[in-house]
Structures are given as C-alpha cells and as structure tokens.
Amino acid sequence: MTLLRLENVVASYGAVRALQGISIDVQSGAIVALLGANGAGKSTTLKTISGMVRPASGFVEYDGQRLEGKTPNQIVRLGIAQIPEGRKIFKDLTVSENLRMGAYTRKDKAGIEQDQELVFVLFPILKERARQLGGSLSGGEQQMLAIGRGLMARPRLLLLDEPSLGLAPLLVADIFQALRRINKERGTTLLIVEQNAHVALKNANFGYVLQVGRVATEGTSEELQRNREVVESYMGTQQ
Amino acid sequence: MLGQQIMSGLATGSLYALTAVAVVVVFRNTRTINLAQGDFSMMGAFIAIILLKTYGLNYYATIVLCVLAIMALGVLTERLVMRPIADSDWLTLFTATLGVYYILHGVAGWIWGRDTKAFPVTFDPTPVHIFGTVVSHGHLINMGWAAAIGVVLYVFFKYTKQGIAMRAVTDDPETAKLMGIPVRFIVTLTWAMAGFLAAFIGILIAPIIYVAPEMMDEVLIKGYVAAVFGGLYSIPGAIIGALMIGVAENLAGGYLGSHYKTATAFAMIVVLLTFRPQGLFGIQKRREI
Numbered sequence: 001m002t003l004l005r006l007e008n009v010v011a012s013y014g015a016v017r018a019l020q021g022i023s024i025d026v027q028s029g030a031i032v033a034l035l036g037a038n039g040a041g042k043s044t045t046l047k048t049i050s051g052m053v054r055p056a057s058g059f060v061e062y063d064g065q066r067l068e069g070k071t072p073n074q075i076v077r078l079g080i081a082q083i084p085e086g087r088k089i090f091k092d093l094t095v096s097e098n099l100r101m102g103a104y105t106r107k108d109k110a111g112i113e114q115d116q117e118l119v120f121v122l123f124p125i126l127k128e129r130a131r132q133l134g135g136s137l138s139g140g141e142q143q144m145l146a147i148g149r150g151l152m153a154r155p156r157l158l159l160l161d162e163p164s165l166g167l168a169p170l171l172v173a174d175i176f177q178a179l180r181r182i183n184k185e186r187g188t189t190l191l192i193v194e195q196n197a198h199v200a201l202k203n204a205n206f207g208y209v210l211q212v213g214r215v216a217t218e219g220t221s222e223e224l225q226r227n228r229e230v231v232e233s234y235m236g237t238q239q
Numbered sequence: 240m241l242g243q244q245i246m247s248g249l250a251t252g253s254l255y256a257l258t259a260v261a262v263v264v265v266f267r268n269t270r271t272i273n274l275a276q277g278d279f280s281m282m283g284a285f286i287a288i289i290l291l292k293t294y295g296l297n298y299y300a301t302i303v304l305c306v307l308a309i310m311a312l313g314v315l316t317e318r319l320v321m322r323p324i325a326d327s328d329w330l331t332l333f334t335a336t337l338g339v340y341y342i343l344h345g346v347a348g349w350i351w352g353r354d355t356k357a358f359p360v361t362f363d364p365t366p367v368h369i370f371g372t373v374v375s376h377g378h379l380i381n382m383g384w385a386a387a388i389g390v391v392l393y394v395f396f397k398y399t400k401q402g403i404a405m406r407a408v409t410d411d412p413e414t415a416k417l418m419g420i421p422v423r424f425i426v427t428l429t430w431a432m433a434g435f436l437a438a439f440i441g442i443l444i445a446p447i448i449y450v451a452p453e454m455m456d457e458v459l460i461k462g463y464v465a466a467v468f469g470g471l472y473s474i475p476g477a478i479i480g481a482l483m484i485g486v487a488e489n490l491a492g493g494y495l496g497s498h499y500k501t502a503t504a505f506a507m508i509v510v511l512l513t514f515r516p517q518g519l520f521g522i523q524k525r526r527e528i
Contacts, residue, residue: 050417076419088414090407101407104400105419153419 003028003157003189004049009058011048018044020213021058026157031183031190033200033221036210037236042193043085045210046159049191050082051075062157076105081155085162085193087146091135095126098134098145102152111154119148122178140171147178151188158182160192164199172196176203197235201225209234242372244493245486250378252485253385254444258462259469259477260392261436266471267409268429271321271332276462277455278343279434283309283441284358284450285351291359298360306438313434317427325426347452355449362446381443388439389478396474401428457501461488464508470518480519483507 004026011019018041026032036042047053049060051072060067067075081102090098099119103112120127123144129137134145143163150158163179164172180203182188194200201207201221208218209231216234217224224231258276265273283305290301320335362377369379395402407415408425416422440458448454461484468480484504491503511519 052413052417071421072416073419073421076417082417084414084417088411088417090410090414092410093403093406097403097406100400100403101415101418101420104404149418 001028002026003063004191005061006045006049007059007061009045009048009055009060011044011053011055013044013047013053018213019048019055022210022213022215024208024215026189026191027206028156028189029183029187030206031180031192031204033197033204033207034191034193034210035195035197035200035207035231035235036216037234038195039212040210041213042210043161046082046161046191046193049075049159050080073105076153076155079154079156080159081150081153081157082159083146083150083161083163085165087139087142089134089137089142089145089149091133093134094131095134095137095145096130098149099126099152102149103154105153112152115152115154119151122151122181123148140167140174143167143171143175144178147175147182151182151186155188157189157191160190162193162195164194164196172199179203195235197224197231201231207231240493242370243374244489246369246372246374247378248486248489249482250374250382250485251447251489252482253382254440255458255461255465255485256478256481257385257388257436257440258458259465259481260474261433261440262463262466263469263471263474263477264405264436265429265433266466268405269321269325269332269426270329271336272329272463272471273433274333274336274459275316275339275343276433276437277459278340278347278452279309279312279437280441280444280458281347281450281452281455282312282343283438284445284454285347285356287442287445288356288359288450302439302442305442306435309438309441310431310434313430313432313437314427317430321430322423322426344452351452353452355451355454358445358450360446377446381447384439384443388436392474401425405429461501461504464504467508468511468519473518476518 002025006022006024008021008023009019010017010021022041022045034042034045044053048055049067051067051070055068062078062080065078090101093101099116103115106112125141126144126148129141134142137145147163163175167175176199179190183190192200192204201224204221206220207224209216211234217230261276262273265271286308287301287305290296290304296304316339320339321332324331324335363375363380365376366373367376367379396406404415404420405425405428407420408422412422444458462481465481465484466477468483469476484507487507488500488503492500
C-alpha cells in the first residue's frame with residue numbers, strides 16, 4: 001500500500017528551482033532511501049513533504065490526503081515527523097524538554113510518557129542525560145535525541161535528513177540499527193535522505209537517486225547496489 | 240543609612256526588572272526592541288484609575304481586569320502592527336514600536352489629558368524593620384509582587400508546554416515549526432506576556448511616581464538598559480542588571496544628589512558595553528535572519 005506519493009512536484013527553494021518534477025512512491029512500512037549529490041533537491045523534497053516549502057505544481061499525497069497547502073503543524077498531526085539536517089536540537093532546552101517538544105501536537109499524556117520510555121529503551125544514554133541541556137551532548141547523542149524527538153510525535157512516517165552526517169562510522173551503524181528497529185518494532189515508515197549511499201542502501205528496501213531536481217534512477221536496494229557505478233556517477237565524488 | 244538605600248534601590252530595581260524581562264522576552268522571540276513596553280504600563284495605570292475611581296472596583300479586581308486589558312493591548316499591537324511586517328529587518332520593527340509609542344502617548348493624552356494624576360491607591364511609607372534596615376511598607380509590597388511574578392514566570396517557562404515552546408521558538412524557530420509548534424501563536428503569546436508584565440508594572444509603580452502619558456519613559460529606558468545587561472537574551476541576567484541599576488542609582492541619588500540618578504544607569508551601560516558587549520551573563524545569541 002502506498003503511504004506517500006509525490007507526483008511531478010516542482011518547487012523552488014529561495015531563488016533556486018530545486019525540484020523540477022519529482023515523482024516518488026513510498027510504501028507503507030518500507031525504508032526508502034533518497035540519494036543524490038549536494039544540491040540535487042533531497043532536502044527540498046523533505047521540506048515539501050513536511051510543509052516547510054510549498055510546491056509550485058504537482059501534488060503530495062499522504063494516506064489518501066493531499067498535503068500541499070497544509071501547515072507544518074497540520075502535517076505533524078497527520079503523522080509525519082521530520083528529523084532535520086544537522087539534527088537541530090534545541091540547545092538551551094534539556095533532553096527531556098526537547099523530547100516534550102517533539103510531542104507538542106499531542107494531548108494524550110499517558111501515551112506521551114509511554115513513548116518517552118520507548119525512546120529511553122532505544123537510546124539509554126538519553127535517559128542518563130535527561131536533565132542536561134541539549135547543547136551539551138555529543139554529536140552522536142544529539143542525533144539520537146533528534147530521532148527520539150521525532151518519535152515523540154508518534155509518526156507513521158519519519159523523514160530523516162542525513163542522519164549519518166558528521167558521525168563516526170561506528171556511530172552511523174548504531175543509528176541505522178536503531179532506525180531499523182523503529183521500522184520493525186513500531187512499523188514506522190522511513191524516508192531517509194543520505195549522501196552516504198552505501199550505508200543507506202544497506203539498510204533500505206528501495207532507493208531513489210536524484211540529480212538536479214529530477215529522479216535520475218530508482219530501484220530496489222539490491223538493484224541499486226548491483227549498479228553501484230551508476231549510482232555513484234550520479235552522486236558525484238562520493239567514496 | 241546604606242542598608243536602607245540598598246533596600247529601596249532593590250525595591251525600584253524589582254520594577255525595572257519586570258520591564259527588563261518583558262523587553263527580553265519580546266526581543267528574543269521576535270527580534271523586536273519594543274519601545275511601547277512602557278506605554279503598555281502607562282495605559283494600564285490610567286485604566287486602573289478609571290476602574291478604581293469611576294467604577295469603584297476593589298484593588299484586586301482592578302488588577303485582574305487591568306492585566307486582561309493590557310494583555311489584549313499587547314496582542315492587538317502584534318496582530319495589527321507587528322505581524323504584517325514580521326519578516327522585516329530589526330530597524331523596521333523597532334521603528335514600528337516607536338510608532339506605537341507615540342500613538343499610545345497621543346491616545347492617553349487625548350483621553351485623559353496631559354496633566355499628571357494621582358493614583359487612588361497610595362504608597363504606604365510606614366517603615367518596616369527588616370534585615371536590620373528600614374524599608375517602607377509600600378516598597379516591601381512591591382518587592383513581594385515582583386518576586387511572586389518572577390516565580391510565576393519561572394514555573395511557566397520551566398514546566399508548562401507553552402512556556403517550553405516559547406523557549407524552543409527562541410532557540411530555533413524553524414525547527415520549532417517542524418515540531419508542529421505554531422510559531423505565530425507563540426509570538427502572539429509573547430506579546431500577551433509583555434502586556435501581562437506591563438499591567439503589573441503600571442499598577443505597582445503608579446503610587447510611587449505619578450500617572451501621566453510620559454510616566455514610563457525613564458523606567459522603560461532603565462528596563463532596556465537592564466535587558467542589555469542580560470545580553471537581551473538572559474532573563475536572570477536582565478533581573479540582576481535591573482536590581483544593580485536600582486541600587487546604583489539610589490546610592491548615587493543618596494550620596495551624589497538626585498540628578499545623578501538617571502545618569503548612573505547610562506554610565507553603567509557605557510561601561511558594560513565597552514568591556515562586555517555581549518552582556519554580563521552568558522553569550523548573546525546572534526540569530527540568523
């Protein structure tokens with residue numbers, strides 16, 4: 001079943017026409033990788049889904065509803081959470097306050113508490129640091145907090161913008177292991193933007209490769225992994 | 240004598256502190272230096288006079304109605320004046336609040352006249368002995384109110400969802416939006432808080448000074464100076480700055496002569512900006528625009 005569908009989406013980010021007609025299909029329960037070089041339009045694609053950028057034409061359909069024109073607040077309420085590039089945790093808020101803000105749109109106190117416990121099971125270090133300021137965490141811990149904060153919205157679809165950025169390989173493996181666990185245990189659908197094609201395809205079911213605002217190629221992870229040279233040619237100077 | 244000077248300095252300083260906190264809260268969520276902050280208090284003082292004298296309401300009912308009215312004034316200012324230009328640079332925003340300042344001055348003068356009025360609730364000068372010094376009953380009451388409001392603010396910012404969301408918007412408005420935090424609503428809430436604080440300041444300060452359209456001009460400047468002490472960002476910094484200004488100007492007034500009072504506040508800011516332009520406490524956040 002298709003959970004999210006982008007059909008021929010054109011969108012500008014600033015003065016740049018970042019998306020020039022992108023069509024993407026995300027199946028419910030899948031892990032989908034969105035690959036491409038810098039400036040290929042990956043982040044703009046996520047921003048268009050989360051309502052931060054409005055498409056000039058084309059449409060975004062989620063769970064049978066059109067998303068264009070909805071506010072970020074409404075989109076979070078529909079079950080889509082975004083984990084922004086560079087983690088963007090609130091530095092002057094404590095870890096638990098950060099998590100609480102992830103659940104801003106929710107009113108079910110018991111459910112929120114339950115989800116916070118789940119985040120602490122997934123990332124025990126966050127429980128230890130619960131009262132520390134977000135800004136005092138290490139890069140890896142901040143990425144865990146950013147993912148945890150995203151989960152606090154209890155999303156059906158989690159959008160991740162470069163979760164591996166700036167992290168040591170060992171930490172990247174940990175983060176992706178956690179993401180697979182979220183996908184498996186909670187049934188959360190993941191759409192992951194990555195520059196690290198190798199790690200992304202190892203963990204995803206399906207992948208799209210973007211090049212200057214268009215889908216250059218797509219396929220299952222196996223297919224894309226077999227055609228690594230093709231993927232890497234689109235990705236630029238990667239690895 | 241010295242202790243007494245310090246105590247009454249702390250008492251006026253606590254009212255500057257409320258103004259400073261309002262300046263900080265509005266600035267860090269909207270990049271707006273709100274020059275109309277003092278006039279919110281001035282309108283509050285005039286409305287309080289009407290409620291007390293014309294309608295014969297008791298003091299506490301007056302406070303409640305006044306707070307609601309000035310919160311509405313804050314929200315109205317945001318909706319009608321600031322929101323349409325919210326994406327402009329800081330100078331435009333600043334100039335708009337200057338406009339609101341003159342409008343409120345004009346409106347107050349037009350409705351209530353330019354001459355000063357006495358506040359119907361008088362300042363109680365009865366001396367109270369505390370910590371080995373003598374402080375007037377009125378000052379003690381004002382300090383009590385300021386402390387209580389400080390506690391309310393602390394609880395709001397630390398424990399309530401909207402209070403934490405306000406801090407999140409301060410930290411990173413873009414990401415706050417991604418979390419589904421309605422940033423516009425939070426900005427409205429910020430201006431409501433500015434009104435909430437202003438109403439209290441107006442009612443508490445009115446018995447000490449007088450009520451007139453320009454009554455808050457000097458208080459606003461000192462509140463602003465105190466806010467700069469906190470780097471226009473830190474609430475505790477602004478509060479400590481305000482108390483320091485209150486004490487320093489009172490000492491200057493007592494030992495050098497009363498016309499040195501205001502100059503002291505400015506001398507302090509000159510010294511501060513020379514040696515610690517980022518504020519006395521913490522680092523000023525320079526937000527990308």
